[in-house]
Amino acid sequence: MSDYLVQFNNISKFFGKVIALKDVTMRLKKGEIMCLLGDNGAGKSTLIKTLAGVHKPDEGEIIFEDNKIVFDSPKDALDIGIGTVYQDLALVPLMSVTRNFFMGREPQKGIPFLKTFDVEKANKIAADRMGQIGIDVRDPSQAVGTMSGGERQCLAISRAIYFGAKVLVLDEPTSALGVHQASMVLKYIVKAASEGLAVILITHNVHHAYPVGNSFTVLNRGKSMGTFQKKDISREKLLSMMAGGEELDKLEVELQEMDRIHNKN
Amino acid sequence: MSLKSKSISSKSSLNEDERLKKISPLRVLLNRPELGALGGSILVFIFFGIVAGDTGMFSAYGMLNFLDVSANLGIIAIAAAMLMIGGEFDLSIGSMIGFAGICIAIPAIYWGWPLWMSIVFAFAMAVLVGYFNGIMVVKTGLPSFIVTLAMLFILRGLTLAITRLITGRTQVPGLRVLIEDDPLAWLFATDTFKWLFAWLGSLKLIELRTDGTPLATGIPPSVIWFIALTLFATWILMKTRYGNWIFASGGDKIGATNVGVPVGRVKISLFIGTAVASTIFACIQVLDAGSADTMRGTLKELEAIAAAVVGGCLLTGGYGSAIGAAFGAIIFGTVSMGIFYTDVDTDWFKVFLGAMMLIAVVFNNYIRKKVTESK
Numbered sequence: 001m002s003d004y005l006v007q008f009n010n011i012s013k014f015f016g017k018v019i020a021l022k023d024v025t026m027r028l029k030k031g032e033i034m035c036l037l038g039d040n041g042a043g044k045s046t047l048i049k050t051l052a053g054v055h056k057p058d059e060g061e062i063i064f065e066d067n068k069i070v071f072d073s074p075k076d077a078l079d080i081g082i083g084t085v086y087q088d089l090a091l092v093p094l095m096s097v098t099r100n101f102f103m104g105r106e107p108q109k110g111i112p113f114l115k116t117f118d119v120e121k122a123n124k125i126a127a128d129r130m131g132q133i134g135i136d137v138r139d140p141s142q143a144v145g146t147m148s149g150g151e152r153q154c155l156a157i158s159r160a161i162y163f164g165a166k167v168l169v170l171d172e173p174t175s176a177l178g179v180h181q182a183s184m185v186l187k188y189i190v191k192a193a194s195e196g197l198a199v200i201l202i203t204h205n206v207h208h209a210y211p212v213g214n215s216f217t218v219l220n221r222g223k224s225m226g227t228f229q230k231k232d233i234s235r236e237k238l239l240s241m242m243a244g245g246e247e248l249d250k251l252e253v254e255l256q257e258m259d260r261i262h263n264k265n
Numbered sequence: 266m267s268l269k270s271k272s273i274s275s276k277s278s279l280n281e282d283e284r285l286k287k288i289s290p291l292r293v294l295l296n297r298p299e300l301g302a303l304g305g306s307i308l309v310f311i312f313f314g315i316v317a318g319d320t321g322m323f324s325a326y327g328m329l330n331f332l333d334v335s336a337n338l339g340i341i342a343i344a345a346a347m348l349m350i351g352g353e354f355d356l357s358i359g360s361m362i363g364f365a366g367i368c369i370a371i372p373a374i375y376w377g378w379p380l381w382m383s384i385v386f387a388f389a390m391a392v393l394v395g396y397f398n399g400i401m402v403v404k405t406g407l408p409s410f411i412v413t414l415a416m417l418f419i420l421r422g423l424t425l426a427i428t429r430l431i432t433g434r435t436q437v438p439g440l441r442v443l444i445e446d447d448p449l450a451w452l453f454a455t456d457t458f459k460w461l462f463a464w465l466g467s468l469k470l471i472e473l474r475t476d477g478t479p480l481a482t483g484i485p486p487s488v489i490w491f492i493a494l495t496l497f498a499t500w501i502l503m504k505t506r507y508g509n510w511i512f513a514s515g516g517d518k519i520g521a522t523n524v525g526v527p528v529g530r531v532k533i534s535l536f537i538g539t540a541v542a543s544t545i546f547a548c549i550q551v552l553d554a555g556s557a558d559t560m561r562g563t564l565k566e567l568e569a570i571a572a573a574v575v576g577g578c579l580l581t582g583g584y585g586s587a588i589g590a591a592f593g594a595i596i597f598g599t600v601s602m603g604i605f606y607t608d609v610d611t612d613w614f615k616v617f618l619g620a621m622m623l624i625a626v627v628f629n630n631y632i633r634k635k636v637t638e639s640k
Contacts, residue, residue, distance in 0.1 A: 075525065090523040092516030094584045094633070095509075103513045104525035106506040116504045159524075 002066060005030050005198045006082070006167050011060035013046055020046040023060070024224045026217055028167065028198040033189065034227070035209035036202045038219035039242050044171075044202050047219065051169050051200065052084035053077030064167075083165025087172050089156040093145030097137050100144050101126040101159050129158050133188050150181030154188050161192060168192060168199045174208045186212050204242070210235045218242060298577030299589030301628050305575065305621070306592045309599050317606035325462070325471040326481040327606070329488075335598025336491035337546060339591050341565060342572035343491075343498045344542030346590035348535040349573050350502070352515030352582030353402060353409035355539040357394070358569050360420035362562025365391060365547035367428050370437035370557035380440070381449035387544050394420065395540030399533030409536075417566065424559045441555030453490075453548040456483030487549050491591070494542070498587035511535065516583030571618060572597055575625040579633060596621065 004027045013021040021043050028034050038044045049055045053071030062069045064080055071077045077084070091100050102122050108115040123140040130137040135151050144152060153173050160168060170189065174182040190212050193199050203209050209216065216233060218225040218241045225241055240249065313322060321327050341358050348355055368387035372378040378386070398416055402409045428435055444450045459482055465471045466479030474480055502508040513521035514528045522528050543562065551557045574580065575596060576589030597618060604611050 074523070078525070086523060088517075088520060090517070090520035092513055092520060092583060094516050094579075095512050099509050099512065103509065103521060106509050108506055115506070117506050117509055119504070 003029055004063075005065065007061075007063040008051065009061050009063065011047070011050060011057045011062075013050055013055055014058050019222050021050065021057075022223050024217075024219065024222075025060075026200070026224075026227065028200065030196050030198055031193050032214045033193045033199045033201055033212055035213035035216045036200055036219060037204065037206060037209060037216060037238060037242055039204055041221070042219040042242075043222040044204075044219060046222075048084065048086075048169060048171050048202060051077070051082060053082070078163070081164055081166035082169060083160030083163065083167070084169040085153075085156045085160055085171065085173065087175070089152055091144050091152055091156060094143055096141045097130070097144055097147070097155065098122045098126040098140040101129070101140075101155065101162075105163060125162070129162055130155065133158060133191070148181060149177050150184045153177070153181075153185045157185075157188060157192065161197065166197060168197055169202070170199065171202050172204070173201070174203065174205060182208055206235055206239045206242070210238065298584060298586045298629075298632070299592060300577070301625055301632075302576040302589045302592035302596065305596050305625075306599070309596050309603075313599065313603040313606070317603060320606040321472075322603055322606040324481075325465070325479075327602075329481045329485065331599045331602035332595075333485045333487050333598075334602050335595045336485070336487035337549065338565075338568055338572055338598055339491040339594030340487065340494055340546050340549075341539070341542050341569040342576070342590045342594040343494050343587050344535075344539040345566075345569040346573035346576060346578050346585055346587055347498055347502070347511060348539050349570070349578040349580070350515050350582060350585045351511045351532055351535045352518065353532055353535065354413060354570065355398065355536060356410065356413040356566045357398065357416035357420055358539055358543050358566035359562040359564055360417045360424065360566075361391065361394060361540050361543035362547045362550075362565055363424045363559055364394070364420045365544040366551045366557035366561050367424055367437060367559065369548065369551055370440055371428065371431055373443055374437055374439050375431055380443045380447040384449050384453075384548060387547065388541060391540040391544040392537050395537030396533060398540070399536035402536070403529040403532055421559075421563075428557075428559050435559045436556055437558075438556035440551060440557070444552055450552055453486050453545070454552040456485055457489055459483040485553075490545060490549065491594075494545075495587055495591040502587055507531070512583055514582075568597060568618070571622045574622055574629070577625075577629060577632075579629060580626070584633065593625075 007025075007027045009025050009027075011021055011024045012019070024043075024047060026034060026036070036044060036047065046055065050057050053074040053076050056071065062071070064082075069076075069080060074084075090103070092103070095103070098119065099122075102117075102125075107118045107121050107125075109118040109121070110116045126140045127137050130140075133154050135154055144155070147155070157168065157170065157173070168189075173185050173189070177185065186208060189199055189201065201209060201213065210230075213230060215227055215229050216238055217227045218238065220242070228238075317323075322331070341362075345355060345358060365387045368390050369380075369383045372383040372386055373380050394416070398409070398413055401407065401412045405412070425435065428437065444454050462471065462479045462481055462483050466473055466477075472480040500508075502511060510521070510526045510528075510531045513524075513526045514531045518528050543565075546565070547557075547561065550561060572593035573585065573590045574593070576586065576591065576593035578585030578590065600617055601614050604614050604617075
């Protein structure tokens with residue numbers, strides 16, 4: 001039995017001639033938050049979809065609790081406990097909190113062929129679950145459209161956990177959020193990890209990733225630039241490793257140059 | 266200042282929910298999709314109560330008359346509403362009514378099938394048509410507007426061509442004699458609660474013919490179907506897993522798919538639903554008239570959609586109710602019949618229909634904004 005809950009070893013994915021991912025390796029222990037960092041086009045989306053079972057990797061293997069796994073569909077990934085929360089969250093704004101929480105997996109009661117959606121039970125669970133993360137759902141039958149962005153994100157994560165996720169894959173959970181909302185989501189992610197989940201946090205925002213991550217994998221143009229433990233790397237180093245880093249340095253130099261010329265005149 | 270007072274008040278009511286804004290009962294009502302149609306129905310009844318209260322419109326016979334028209338429209342409007350909540354349209358409803366009519370009449374009259382078999386045949390064809398509509402929309406990803414518009418022409422054309430080919434005309438009469446003793450036809454052709462009307466008649470509480478029998482003989486089958494379907498559809502939408510899938514499929518197709526809702530299957534089943542509802546409509550009308558007409562049901566698809574929209578369904582899907590659509594149908598049925606009891610020229614009915622729909626859409630849009638309003 002290895003230490004790792006889940007291992008993605010040397011994953012590669014090609015689309016025709018395009019190499020979307022090449023030899024990406026990620027290994028996670030229980031309770032670990034690994035941040036996957038990369039600029040736009042680095043291959044983050046492809047990697048997420050491979051983790052979620054949407055794409056089959058062309059090379060490499062996925063090992064979950066010491067068993068080699070092949071996903072034929074997103075459902076397979078869900079069934080073994082890899083819960084993916086996509087950027088669009090899969091929430092319907094016009095539907096109630098409860099109806100969203102149980103969308104596709106509604107609890108039922110009653111006799112066969114006349115089974116009904118157990119709304120009371122669902123309401124109770126949804127309100128409880130949201131209460132645990134400190135989101136006070138005043139009325140679980142209120143529309144999700146009335147919730148803030150951070151609350152919606154937490155609802156989607158909470159739903160994934162409730163339905164048995166052991167590995168959480170979060171796609172840019174904080175990208176559309178303000179500082180306050182983002183910190184609410186990050187706090188929840190840390191709490192989930194402390195309860196034994198492994199979390200893969202995909203983001204291009206180092207400032208959100210660095211405080212919560214235990215390890216960092218940097219993706220650049222489809223390749224992993226390595227996985228680093230937090231103690232081994234600084235925030236600035238991470239930032240410069242992402243494709244934007246050097247360019248930002250260059251930009252800074254250019255700006256200083258412009259400033260200098262401007263002042264001269 | 267305002268911040269301070271907020272935090273104080275939140276501390277003072279820890280047991281209650283400090284963030285619970287007082288929501289007035291009116292606001293709760295406003296959040297229900299069927300409110301507009303319910304209010305509209307009440308207004309329509311008040312209007313005709315004043316304008317036509319003494320004309321016999323609200324006698325038993327008059328009421329059954331406009332209820333019958335409402336119920337017929339309601340049967341297809343409810344199915345159209347469910348499909349709209351599921352995020353799609355069906356423009357082939359009207360053509361399906363005509364098609365189902367001749368699917369009943371031609372086998373029964375020209376091929377000598379028993380009536381029940383022709384009825385079963387018509388429903389089987391409806392399932393096929395609905396399945397085809399559904400699979401086309403789901404597999405091609407084309408807008409259902411286009412797919413079912415094509416089906417509107419195809420079915421109407423088929424109905425005309427086949428009928429003329431087999432019968433040489435565009436109407437198939439002679440069904441009435443077959444209804445008696447048929448094991449299935451009574452479902453679509455029997456007035457119920459006759460004893461009640463006979464009793465009311467004997468007490469002279471309702472209008473009588475010259476021979477002493479009541480003018481209104483019983484509740485027409487359309488009304489029973491209408492009520493049953495409204496209850497059934499509401500139960501499905503509010504109380505079953507499948508109902509939640511309908512809302513989810515219409516609200517966000519991709520999101521619903523990602524969490525495991527079988528969106529394709531849901532949509533196909535809803536298309537089958539509208540085709541089957543059209544066939545129920547056709548059965549009732551064909552057996553009532555005793556003949557099938559190739560033009561039967563023309564433009565009914567638009568009336569059904571209009572009733573669904575007035576009933577609170579959003580054109581974008583994911584929101585609406587069957588009860589709302591039922592009230593939408595009642596509004597249209599009542600006005601279309603009630604207008605005969607007033608001095609207003611019946612030509613104005615369509616003006617009303619259009620205006621009503623426009624008001625409903627503006628109102629629904631406003632409601633949707635309210636429902637999804639961020640704090």
